[in-house]
Amino acid sequence: MADKTSAGVLLFRRGADGTEVLIGHMGGPYFARKDDGAxxxxxxxxxxxxxxxxxxASREFTEELGLPVPEGEWIPLGDVRYGSGAHSKTVTVWAVEGDLDPSLVVPGMFEMEWPPRSGRMAEFPEIDRADWFDLTTANDKLGKGQRPYLDRLARILRGE
Structure with a gap:
């Protein structure tokens, strides 16, 4: 079975306190009580x-946040492959410098059987909130497979 492929946009902004990235907390019942890694x-x-x-990547950003990708240069951060077996995935990400007010986010929704094996379908937001984090905090918040993008962004911004 071939890897699944995903694409995304890591929005970032630079300020007096350093670089911040916009990420979303995964919606649905499995992540409701989790923070780090969720x-x-x-x-x-x-x-x-x-x-x-x-x-x-542009389409998915808009679907997940309900807002378009801000205008700006798309900086390729490359691919990361994570997971294993039938759950492996290759993710391609671009960084875009811009600003966005997280309070304006209107997340897309998905449907799943909940509770499991109940036969009932429930609707959940793809992300239940979005926020800006400095790179160190974002490293703790992101799932481990996506953390390499933060290092890549930091190196690019340092001119390496």
Whole structure:
């Protein structure tokens, strides 16, 4: 089975206190009481070869946050492969410098059976909140598979 492919946008801003990134807390019942490791770069799946990864990243950002990607240069942060077996995934991310008010986020929704094996379907937000974090805090908040993007962004911003 081929890896799943996802693409996303890591929005960042620079200020007097350093660089901050906008990430979203994953919605749904599995993450409701979790914080560290339960946040994600706005991203989503696409079919490689059928859709351009950058177009998918833009679409998924808008679907997850309900807002378009702010105008700005798209800085490629490359691919990261994580997971294993049937759950492996390759994620491609771009960084875009811009600002966005998290209070304006209107998340997309998804449906799943809840509680499990109940036969009842429930609707949940893809993300239940978004916020800005400095790179150190974001490193704790993000799932470990997405953390390399923070290091890559920091190196690029330092000119390395």
């Amino acid at each position: 946040w994600s770069i706005p991203k989503g799946e696409y079919v490689a070869g059928e859709e351009d990864a950058r177009a998918a």
